[in-house]
Amino acid sequence: MRLITHNLLQCHVKNCNSNNFPLKIEDAQVELIEADYNPEFLVNMLPKIDWPVLVNTAKQLGLPEIPAQVPEDAENNEAFLQGLHSVLLETHIQQGRMICPGCGHVFNIKEGIPNMLLAEHEI
């Protein structure tokens, strides 16, 4: 799972409606997998990204530092967009787990695939 998806993911346990984002990553194994650079896509996605969460996630996973704030010239800032591309679209969580801060549900990640199935009492 790429970090772009983690940044948009929230817990879907029924009635877990507040404090359900971001899912806390634990014991993560991270892998960098090259992807085509697509600045237009990044610019389109920027308004949807929760920036402070992304900054924290990158720090926690020991990734190269990203700026604390989105630069004003983001759309034309090649170095910034290249860095963002690497963090959002090339950084994959291969193993580990994600924990909901609200209800505590643990979503395990194996071979890059999160298991999002819920138990009967959670639906």
Next chain:
Amino acid sequence: MSRPEHIAPPEIFYGEVEARKYTDNSRIASIQAEMAYRALELLNLSEGPKFLLDIGCGSGLSGEILEEEGHVWVGMDISPHMIDVAREREVEGDLFVQDAGQGVGFRPGTFDGCISVSVLQWLCNADKTINRPKARLQRFFSTLYASLKKSARAVFQFYPENDDQIKLIIDVATRCGFEGGLLVDYPNSKKAKKYYLCLFAGTQTGRRNELPKAL
């Protein structure tokens, strides 16, 4: 021929052997690709790369079409075996083992569109006593609606079992806020006839949602 959704729940029916058979069958693959293209066309996206959701992505046959067209996607499927095949085939999309009937969990406005190929009829299955079709559809459509950008579309190609099932699906989707309806391509051809449920997540200001034309 009996309908696969009558034989076993999807995560059982699409076990390891079926998952591979399904993906390696070139006839199935080309039909799936064709329907994925049509679903993508019906999304009516503006120019440029988008972030899309594929419900019941299976082994990634439809996701590959989204990739080819320059989009970034996330897919979910209830069958871990199907997801395994997708992973081995190294599709670009992020993959989740997930039961859409339990809801989808993304922040509001995440996706620019959603497609789904040959899956929706499975959601109507009452294969376990806990799986009440109406409640599952309700959970699915309400959480999907929230995860879509305003006025984004969700297009589902599916194989409805009967008119009651179509009515149930449209009723629940409408109650969850969606507009739209059913589109039948090639209605007079037994072979080519295809059903697409075309839903709009709200309206863009000053614009009326119009159901696209069938082929």
